[in-house]
Amino acid sequence: QVQLVESGGGRVQAGGSLRLSCAASGRTFSRYGMGWFRQAPGMEREIVAGISWSGARTYYADSVKGRFTISRDNAKNMVYLQMNSLKPEDTAVYYCAAGVTGWGRTAHEYDVWGQGTQVTVSS
Numbered sequence: 001q002v003q004l005v006e007s008g009g010g011r012v013q014a015g016g017s018l019r020l021s022c023a024a025s026g027r028t029f030s031r032y033g034m035g036w037f038r039q040a041p042g043m044e045r046e047i048v049a050g051i052s053w054s055g056a057r058t059y060y061a062d063s064v065k066g067r068f069t070i071s072r073d074n075a076k077n078m079v080y081l082q083m084n085s086l087k088p089e090d091t092a093v094y095y096c097a098a099g100v101t102g103w104g105r106t107a108h109e110y111d112v113w114g115q116g117t118q119v120t121v122s123s
Contacts, residue, residue: 002026002077002112004096009117012086016121020081022096022114030054030074033103035110036081038092038119048094049081050103059105063089086121093118 008020020036035050049070050059058070069082079096094117097110104110 002029002032002098004098004112004114006094006096006114006117009094009119011120011122014087014121014123016086017082017084018086018119020083020094020096020117020119022079022081024077024079024098026077029077029098032098032100032112034070034072034079035097035099035103036070036079037095037097037107038090039095039116040092043092045095045107047105047107050105051079052103057103059103083119086119088121088123091119091121 003025005023012018033052036048037045038048039045048061048064049068051070051072055072067085072079096114098112099110
């Protein structure tokens with residue numbers, strides 16, 4: 001089973017960019033579908049983006065389409081979330097997640113979670 005560590009969060013002004021990284025340990029990383037979720041205070045955890053085992057297929061929440069890009073590098077055991085044109089409503093703790101059976105849109109479909117990284121977008 002992999003372990004996940006996120007990095008790259010921080011504070012940015014609206015319209016700015018951040019790149020989140022998720023480092024995975026373990027030799028079976030390429031067998032996992034991967035996702036990025038976020039959770040704002042008082043809100044449910046929601047899917048941001050997902051990517052298949054090979055990286056050939058991706059999914060984005062409507063709220064981030066055209067602004068965020070998910071990618072993975074299986075040789076480096078890394079997953080990335082490039083976030084552009086950030087808005088104050090993107091403020092949340094962002095989590096990286098790994099799924100053995102897929103790269104679904106709901107949190108219960110994922111088996112392993114990172115500790116999260118805070119993203120704060122000021123207006």
